[in-house]
Amino acid sequence: xxxxxxxxxxxxxxxxxxxxxxxxxNIATNDYITWxxxxxxxxxxxxxxxxxxxxxxxxxxxxxxxxxxxxxxSLPRVSLSDTAVYYCLVGGQTGANNLFFGTGTRLTVIP
Amino acid sequence: xxxxxxxxxxxxxxxxxxxxxxxxxxxxxxxVSWYQQALGQGPQFIFQYYEEEERQRGxxxxxxxxxxxxxxxxxxxxNALLLGDSALYLCASSExxxxxEQYFGPGTRLTVT
Numbered sequence: 001x002x003x004x005x006x007x008x009x010x011x012x013x014x015x016x017x018x019x020x021x022x023x024x025x026n027i028a029t030n031d032y033i034t035w036x037x038x039x040x041x042x043x044x045x046x047x048x049x050x051x052x053x054x055x056x057x058x059x060x061x062x063x064x065x066x067x068x069x070x071x072x073x074s075l076p077r078v079s080l081s082d083t084a085v086y087y088c089l090v091g092g093q094t095g096a097n098n099l100f101f102g103t104g105t106r107l108t109v110i111p
Numbered sequence: 112x113x114x115x116x117x118x119x120x121x122x123x124x125x126x127x128x129x130x131x132x133x134x135x136x137x138x139x140x141x142x143v144s145w146y147q148q149a150l151g152q153g154p155q156f157i158f159q160y161y162e163e164e165e166r167q168r169g170x171x172x173x174x175x176x177x178x179x180x181x182x183x184x185x186x187x188x189x190n191a192l193l194l195g196d197s198a199l200y201l202c203a204s205s206e207x208x209x210x211x212e213q214y215f216g217p218g219t220r221l222t223v224t
Contacts, residue, residue, distance in 0.1 A: 034211045043115070043201045043215025044154065087153055091211060099211065101146075101153030 004088045009106040018075045020105050022088030025069050033064060033071045036087045038104070044087060048073070075107075083109045113138065115216035117202050123222045124192050130221060132187040136204030137214045142166075143185040144213060145177060146201040154201055160185050161207060189221075197223045 005023040012018045024033070032051050036044040048055055050062045050071070061074040075082060085104040116135045124130050136143050142161045146154035156169035160179035179185045183204075189196055199220050203213035 032211055041199075041218075043203065043218055044213075045215065046212050049211055085153075089211075099156060099213075101155070103151075103153050 003100065004090055004102050006086075006088050006102065006105045008103065009108070011108045011110055012078055013110050014079055015077050018078050018082075018107060018109075020073045020075075020086055020088075020107070021070060022073070023070050024088070024090045027068050027090050031090045033062065033068075034089045034091070034099070035060070035062065035073045036089065036101070038085045038087065044101070047086075078107075078109045080109050080111060083107060115202055115204050115214050117200075117216040117219050119219060120217070121220045121222075123224060125224055126192055126194060128192050128223075129188065129190045130192060132189075132200050132202075132219045132221070133184070134187070134202030134204075134216060135184045136202075140204035140206055140214070141183050142205045142207050142210065143179055143183065144203045144205070144210070145185070145187045146203065146215075147171070147196075148199040148201055148218070150198075157187070159210070192223045194223050197221060 034049040035047045037047050038044040048057055048060050048062045050064055052064050055062045063072040085106050087101050087104040089099050091099045115137050118133045144159040145157040148154040157171050157175055158168040159166045163179045174190045176188045199218040201215050201218045203215045205213045
């Protein structure tokens with residue numbers, strides 16, 4: 001089971017780009033990298049998922065280097081509503097047992 | 112299109128009692144997973160149900176059991192409640208084979224006194 005390491009917390013001003021990096025040195029060949037967002041008293045919300053290189057959707061971008069031992073979630077021009085906990089997960093496409101949430105990164109956006 | 116729904120929202124039980132939590136998956140989803148989230152921690156996987164059977168299980172004792180019905184809805188049962196079972200219980204649904212993309216419900220806040 002590939003474990004992940006993320007910063008415990010980050011602060012950012014509104015309008016800035018935020019990059020959250022996750023380390024996963026023991027990632028397996030068939031593991032995907034997935035990021036979730038969680039607001040207080042709500043369930044986590046899927047943000048983005050990738051295997052290698054770069055993935056972009058309407059919410060965020062995910063950068064994965066060639067060795068796949070880390071990944072970076074990039075949130076463009078954050079707003080106050082982006083204040084949340086962000087989880088990096090590594091696991092296979094099938095089987096929730098592979099999804100280990102860890103403690104996540106608490107992002108606080110400052111006005 | 113309704114997302115994942117859970118009931119009840121909040122629940123207070125006494126140590127030693129039993130509790131049943133309910134979950135209805137997102138339309139089109141056939142797989143349901145349950146998580147326990149203690150305060151300040153990430154969600155911990157309890158088990159996953161698919162085709163009315165427990166497909167995978169995390170590191171939780173047998174006091175935690177579940178069920179999935181033909182309409183894909185699911186129940187989580189916890190027997191002999193302990194104070195340490197107090198947590199937010201989250202249900203998540205997904206399409207079979209796409210467990211990495213799970214849709215979570217709002218959770219049930221269980222308090223054991």
